[in-house]
Amino acid sequence: MQNIISVLNRYLSHINMPSVNIIDVIEILLISVFVYQFMVWIKYTRAYTLLKGLLIISAFLLVAYIFKMNTILWIVSKLSSVLIMAVIVIFQPELRKIVEQLGQKRIMSAIIPFDVGKEVKERFTDKTINELVKACFDMGEVKTGALIVIEQKNRLDEYIRTGINVDAVLSSQLLINIFEHNTPLHDGAVVMRGNRIVAATCYLPLSDNMELSKQLGTRHRAGVGISEVSDSVTIIVSEETGQISVAQEGKLERNVSSAKLREILEKAQNKTIVDNNKLRQLLKGRSKNEGKTDK
Numbered sequence: 642m643q644n645i646i647s648v649l650n651r652y653l654s655h656i657n658m659p660s661v662n663i664i665d666v667i668e669i670l671l672i673s674v675f676v677y678q679f680m681v682w683i684k685y686t687r688a689y690t691l692l693k694g695l696l697i698i699s700a701f702l703l704v705a706y707i708f709k710m711n712t713i714l715w716i717v718s719k720l721s722s723v724l725i726m727a728v729i730v731i732f733q734p735e736l737r738k739i740v741e742q743l744g745q746k747r748i749m750s751a752i753i754p755f756d757v758g759k760e761v762k763e764r765f766t767d768k769t770i771n772e773l774v775k776a777c778f779d780m781g782e783v784k785t786g787a788l789i790v791i792e793q794k795n796r797l798d799e800y801i802r803t804g805i806n807v808d809a810v811l812s813s814q815l816l817i818n819i820f821e822h823n824t825p826l827h828d829g830a831v832v833m834r835g836n837r838i839v840a841a842t843c844y845l846p847l848s849d850n851m852e853l854s855k856q857l858g859t860r861h862r863a864g865v866g867i868s869e870v871s872d873s874v875t876i877i878v879s880e881e882t883g884q885i886s887v888a889q890e891g892k893l894e895r896n897v898s899s900a901k902l903r904e905i906l907e908k909a910q911n912k913t914i915v916d917n918n919k920l921r922q923l924l925k926g927r928s929k930n931e932g933k934t935d936k
């Protein structure tokens with residue numbers, strides 16, 4: 642033990658610890674934030690592909706340097722300024738955008754975590770609710786059958802896999818189009834995640850609930866079935882009667898009005914307002930965000 646301490650002392654005495662003051666800490670924080678923002682920017686632009694390309698070229702140059710391939714190194718040194726100009730010209734739109742964003746308030750809130758203000762958190766927007774209600778009642782009017790599963794907390798990937806990938810922003814026109822008779826996507830269920838239609842023609846588990854009315858066929862049984870195995874909300878438009886039903890927690894609510902459907906969807910939307918003023922919360926010694934229903 643004594644030996645270890647003396648060895649450590651000997652080595653640690655050679656290490657010169659620089660004095661760190663508050664400006665150094667701020668500098669480190671600023672650099673970290675800028676590096677992080679730069680990496681995020683790279684990831685979501687074409688620059689990501691460029692970065693991968695540059696890494697491959699750098700690896701190639703390293704090999705050329707290690708094995709002293711002087712001709713290659715000479716060519717690269719002559720071309721380097723041209724390459725930099727080429728990169729600037731190719732990525733001019735992205736560079737221009739980032740400079741423009743610097744002048745906007747949005748980037749400051751991304752850089753400074755102590756953002757002041759409130760943020761609305763919701764599973765889907767009011768617009769999506771409007772589109773859904775409109776589509777369901779429009780389809781009901783002309784007796785077009787539909788089955789729409791709205792994903793909540795439980796992921797529905799295993800049912801999504803049984804269908805055809807759509808991945809499109811939900812609109813009433815798109816829904817009506819999907820469930821149009823004799824079209825390739827009309828059979829089975831549509832699964833929604835957030836504001837998007839993830840997949841169509843999905844196969845859902847059928848409920849074996851004996852209490853369900855004998856008049857109801859497999860579309861309604863499938864709607865109740867998925868609500869028994871997940872926390873999803875499912876809207877069923879009857880092809881026979883044009884009525885709208887909603888399946889939730891293994892129960893079927895039949896013939897709902899548009900106001901009732903809207904109410905159910907607003908509940909599923911789970912809209913909360915999150916107070917983003919973390920600095921104020923920290924100063925108050927509170928760690929949890931305050932959430933309040935917007936109603």
Ligand SMILES: Nc1ncnc2c1ncn2[C@@H]1O[C@H](COP(=O)(O)OP(=O)(O)OP(=O)(O)O)[C@@H](O)[C@H]1O
Pocket residue numbers: 786787788827828829830843844845846847856857858859860861862863878879880881882
């Ligand atoms: N397991 C399932 N998963 C998803 N969709 C299903 C499933 N079973 C049936 N369907 C859909 O339901 C349709 C058949 O509906 P059916 O007429 O049997 O139901 P229903 O409950 O009587 O409804 P409707 O009032 O619309 O006639 C199928 O064409 C298919 O689109």
